[in-house]
Amino acid sequence: MKRVVITGLGAITPLGNTAQEFMENVKNGQCGIAPITKFDAIETGITVAAEVKEFDPTLYMEKKAVKRMDMYSVYAIGAAVQALEDSGLKITDENADRVGTIVSSGIGGMKTIQDQVIRMSTKGPKRIAPLFVPMVIGNMAAANVAIKLGAKGHCSSIVTACASSTDAIGEAFRNIKHGYSDIIFAGGAEATICEIGIGGFGALTALSTEVDPTIASRPFDEKRDGFVMGEGSAILVLEELEHALARGAKIYGEVVGYGSNCDAHHITSPNADGSGAGKCMQLAMNEAGVSKEEISYINAHGTSTPTNDGAETTAIKYAFGEQAYRIPISSTKSMIGHLLGAAGAVEAIACLMALRENYIPPTIGLKTPDVNCDLDYVPEKGRSQEVNYTLSNSLGFGGHNAVICLKKWRGV
Structure with missing residues (x-):
């Protein structure tokens, strides 16, 4: 089996429009959540979101091309171009057939759907944009x-x-591991901060109604009341190890394990006994060939919803037993909100930061832990410690669970 390393990163996020800026802000515990500016949200009852800020798409494509895509694709291209440049790769006619892309989205072009349904309703179906479907x-x-x-x-x-972009990274890992590709650009993109996105998740009572951005997303806190919508994209360059070494690539870390399964329980609620997500973590560790004692850090799904955080805590205990109390766990969604299908890819970059910097990012806003959330969630302030292996958890509606295991790069 081939070994798979990460040789390039790109990110457009609420905490910075490059991977390096994002990692620095996460390390420092910055909050990327603020009042919604993309539309007047007063009728939704939701006031805050984690919007991408000061993003210039013309740095990555022509203005004409931007108009022919939904913003989720625009974010993806921005992150992918960054990742390509960061990797130092050259894609040519000779190697293009061995270079792949697995870029996921939980929802796709939601803002375009909203706008064109309104246009159809007010002006008739003949006025729908010609490029609506693509x-x-x-x-x-x-x-x-x-x-x-x-x-x-x-x-x-x-x-x-x-779980979409964590699955994207996991499937890219397996594709390269089994020799089908040399390089895959893997990750996710999402752009759902719009009336139907905020209104829809608000109707599901999944979003926080807190008006203070600094405590709107507070995973594992007893006063948490829902997640904060985020947006953006993250793309990682996964590359076969020998291919990377042959071209002298810099290496951020190694992908060593992947788990994917389903609770088969409920369309929105996780299985309360934690068995689904717990077994998924075990699958990732089994493929990586590591014991539960070797995991240095878990980046939790940690959405800040009342149901998810307690269930994920139970799942971590299911997977780790008493060792669960000895592992630092944090949710970077406390800083960037929930990027839905793009969340896992952004959180994988946070894990790489932890591995490279030997630094555990914090769960900000966590002041009073829920009595049912009694693990080490690194509240408010990050900490320096040795990090050798990380897990990144992603848990999706429908019971989808995906976990990747990343390893510090120390050389061959």
């Missing part, structure tokens, strides 16, 4: 990235709700 379908971030980069290998988009 703008909204969920595979187009992957397709647009492949077109932009000239990547002619495996190209797909995995839709597993909030």
Whole structure:
């Protein structure tokens, strides 16, 4: 089996429009949540979100191209171009067939759907935009990235709700591990901060109604009342180890394990006994060949919803037993909100930061832990300690669970 390393990063996030800026702000415990500016949200009852700020898409594509895509694809291209530049790769006619893209989205072009339904309702179906369908379908971030980069290998988009981009990274890992590709640009993109996105999740009572941005997303806290919507994209370059070494690539870390399963329990609620997500963590560790004592840090799904955080705590105990109390766990969603299908890819970058910097990012806003959330969630302030292996958890509606295990790079 081939070994798989990460050789490039790109990110457009609420905490910075490059991977390096994002990692620095996460390390420092900054909050990327603020009052909603993209539309007047007063009728939704939701006042805050984690919006991408000061993003200039023309740094990555022509203005004309931006108008022909939904913003989720635009974010994906921005992150992918950054990842390509960061990796130092050159995609040519000779290697393009061995370069793939797996870029996921939980929802796809939601803002375009909203706008065009309104247009159809007010002006008639003949006035729907000609590019409506290719703008909204969920595979187009992957397709647009492949077109932009000239990547002619495996190209797909995995839709597993909030587990989507962790599944993308996991499937890219397996694809390279088994020799089908040399390089895959893997990650996710989402752009759902709009009336139907906020209103829809608000109707589900899934979103926080807190008006103070600094405590709106407070995973594991007894006063948490829902998640905060985020947006953006993260793309990681996964590369076969020998291929990376042959070209002298810098290496951020190694992907060593992946787990994917389903609770088969409920369309929105996780299984209360933690068995689904717990077994998924075990699957990732088993493939990595590591014991539960070797895991240095878990980046939790940690959405700040009343149901999720308690269930994930139970799942971690299911997977680790008493060792669960000895592992630092944090939710970076406390800083960037929940990027839905893009969340896992952004959180994988946070794990790489932990591995490279030997620093555990905090769960900000966590002041009074829920009595049912009694593990070490690194409240308010991060900490320096040795980090060798991390798990990154993603748990999606429908019972989808995905976990990746990353390893510190120490050389061959």
